[in-house]
Amino acid sequence: MIDHDDDALKLDPGFADRFEHQSRPPCQLYLISPPAIDLGFTDRLARALDAGPVAAFQLRLKGLDDHSIAKLAEPVQRLCADRGVAFIVNDSVGLAKRLGADGVHLGQDDGDPRDARAMLGPDAQIGVTCHDSRHLAMEAGEAGADYVAFGAFYPTTTKEVQHHPEPSILGWWTTLFEVPCVAIGGITPANAGPLIEAGADFIAVCGSVWNAPEGERAAVEAFARTLNL
Numbered sequence: 001m002i003d004h005d006d007d008a009l010k011l012d013p014g015f016a017d018r019f020e021h022q023s024r025p026p027c028q029l030y031l032i033s034p035p036a037i038d039l040g041f042t043d044r045l046a047r048a049l050d051a052g053p054v055a056a057f058q059l060r061l062k063g064l065d066d067h068s069i070a071k072l073a074e075p076v077q078r079l080c081a082d083r084g085v086a087f088i089v090n091d092s093v094g095l096a097k098r099l100g101a102d103g104v105h106l107g108q109d110d111g112d113p114r115d116a117r118a119m120l121g122p123d124a125q126i127g128v129t130c131h132d133s134r135h136l137a138m139e140a141g142e143a144g145a146d147y148v149a150f151g152a153f154y155p156t157t158t159k160e161v162q163h164h165p166e167p168s169i170l171g172w173w174t175t176l177f178e179v180p181c182v183a184i185g186g187i188t189p190a191n192a193g194p195l196i197e198a199g200a201d202f203i204a205v206c207g208s209v210w211n212a213p214e215g216e217r218a219a220v221e222a223f224a225r226t227l228n229l
């Protein structure tokens, strides 16, 4: 059965405690890195993380081997740790283990969450891509995922996507299961509302922060206003 572990709701330690009277904490921001970064990226990340509450940061660098990602990861991971932001590695359980990351995000072809759990231990946050599929989400929950991710809700230029769920999948999930759900794909401060209202526990965003004409600081501030944080 799906794990109803209370820790599953605590990506940001201490956050949930402020909302003990509610059955689920309010929706939080989950920031995804640009697909490529250089060493100067930490300045941008610091501006983003200092602009408003960010629960988690995912290092998602495509087209690089684990060794190259590890070299770029070190200052980024330190920055997240200094600010109490969960540091999640995309795709690679081995890299997450090597870096001592807080967790790993697995796509449907990135490995079995059970193997990830065995390698990373009980405290690791393991997230699983579930596209627009209730079936995949229940499978991920059964396999011990700490969150399930649905998307892409809106058009995105960050990734080629084939699946476009309706916001109602978020409400369906949160009504039935305690495991948090993440909404992803083309989310901006202006279009996040229906996903938050439908029940997203997290909104995961990339382009609307890193490609924002007004800069990452203003973009995170705008998300904080949308989320009422």
Ligand SMILES: Cc1ncc(COP(=O)(O)OP(=O)(O)O)c(N)n1
Residues within 6 Å of the ligand: 058, 060, 090, 091, 105, 106, 107, 108, 109, 110, 127, 128, 129, 149, 150, 151, 159, 182, 184, 204
């Ligand atoms: C929070 C979150 N949700 C979905 C994804 C997509 O993962 P995946 O399908 O493995 O695609 P890539 O990101 O690896 O291109 C994600 N990374 N994070």
Ligand SMILES: Cc1nc(C(=O)O)sc1CCOP(=O)(O)O
Residues within 6 Å of the ligand: 032, 129, 131, 150, 151, 152, 153, 155, 156, 157, 158, 159, 161, 184, 185, 186, 187, 204, 205, 206, 207, 208
């Ligand atoms: C990484 C990713 N996964 C998706 C999915 O649907 O599973 S959509 C996506 C891209 C997210 O970036 P942006 O906020 O710029 O759209």
Ligand SMILES: [Mg+2]
Residues within 6 Å of the ligand: 090, 091, 105, 106, 107, 110
């Ligand atoms: Mg992947």
